[in-house]
Amino acid sequence: MTIKTEPIFNDSFTGEPPAKRAVGYIQGKREKGKHVAGIYCGYAPVELLYAMDIVPAVLCAFANATIEEAESVLPANLCPLIKSSYGFISKDTCPFYSFSEAVIGETTCDGKKKMFELISEKKPMHVMDLPQLPDEAEALNNWTVMITKLQSFLEKTFDVKATTEDIRKAITENNKKNDLVTKILEFGALPSPVIGWTEMHDVIFLATPARGNDIYTTLEGIIAKLEDRVKQGYVHGAKGSPRILVTGCPTAGDAAKVFKIIEETGGVIVAIDSCVGLKPFAEKVEEGTADPIRSIAERYLKIPCACMTPNNGRIAELDKLIDKYKPDAVIDIVLQACHGYNIESYKTGEHVMKKRNLPFLKVVTDYSQGDTGQIKTRIEALLESI
């Protein structure tokens, strides 16, 4: 018997791609005269933006359609996320970019750094030098300085100010939002998960730009609906479907073909360990400290991106997620030419297979649909091996 459930968002964006709802949110803010800054990455310290009443807009990066345009400037053998991002900007087809009065970037990889130079010719662009040896004593100091410099950039560009108290308040507000989002995503951890990846994306795409005070009620309403689903005995996917934890590069839009194949093949995605997933909402900024900027820096340096070395946090976090979400297999998604995640996949795979005794599959892909046949074969074989 199938149980009918109400979608977690029941609004005019239901059934639309998840970014549409974020467009609606930011458009509303713009109409009220709020400033908007474009961001690309989980390292962007959004608490600081909220403290200055600036709306962070996550810029478009997941469509195959814009890559052709980008390749007239960028090399073809570059990560699709960078090519797609740049294509959106050169075609000016990303609404988030149009809303943005400035763009904030971090030096996570060479491709991004060089793309930022190109963006800087079009819009005010602020690049933060992200320390990549996070265990070194200097890393925290340096990153704190970078966030302070971002504050000066935003103050100058937008003619706004934030007091220490404003930042503290924004931290508390954002921590609460992150807690609620994490709680929603944890409905995937249930023995019979009641949330699927598309609904996870719906939540993540809205909660990344939106500030806590604007969406608490929405998030709490979603939690209530999910609790109802549990009571009704609803299960996302078929009962007893193989549980898949996906890890690796951010995956959305056209790259979500991998997620679709996982579901078509009979698997259910219980956790998304990436920057369009659990990562941006996982750690909390310490509240009530004397130096809130330093506390923000501390939290962001804990994000276990493959650009870090050593990136021990990745395995530690993965272990926690495996314990909580109890997957039957782990799939590591690597975007083509993302050397960090590609190389790190070896260590990740060895850990998952040898220490956690779970089947592991690495999928290297881009945004085209040309490899769906090959990916399907691999995922079918992985599920057969469970």
Next chain:
Amino acid sequence: MRHAGIDIGSRTVKLAVVENGSVIELKKTINSHNPLVTCQEILADVRFDTLTATGYGRHLLKNYLNCNVVSEIKAFAVGAKKISCECRTVLDIGGQDTKAISLDESGRLNRFEMNDKCAAGTGRFLEIMAAALGYRFEDFASEALSAGKAESINNTCTVFAESEVISLVTQGIPRNEISLGIHKSIAQRAVNLLKRVSVEREILFAGGVALNRCMIELIEKELGCRITIPEDPQMVGAIGCAFLNE
């Protein structure tokens, strides 16, 4: 009960029928632009009670005949174990895929690796290289074996490798030396893929490329051990499919 297995590959379609634990029928044919028609032709006068499909066309056939489907990896794992019960590692080089599969003692799938979407190092690659050198495909392996030394080929991408081969030809390098170099580059790639999963013996070499004598010799040399070649290496997947319902 007669159980049929069909492997709808990118270049060929293979069919196996088993009854009471023995293979009673084997057929293969070249695939076409219309794999469904090719499947209908190969199945036309075959009697069976169950049908399981693998290979790239498996879902196409499922939509048409509502047969069972299974991934090539599982099909080759089962087929290899049926052909040789000591098998622990399978290397399959087909028309557009290369797979390395490791099995545990009981024949269960341990690990597998596949080439990415690019057809580098597959049967198709060999066909294109043979054409670039003006060889008939069936002569390619023996010509390569006739070379005293191998010209090194650095590109594994089919398109780049073709340019590289053309540039070597224009430099006056004997084409059998280039051929040996091409075979060596594929053998090296295949062995690297194997090393990622397992090189535990017995190693069974399947797929159309396992018909290539030069490739067998080079892979054995690279691994430092003998590898097992089934009577018809192209049939392993179809046989695996057929046995899945036994």
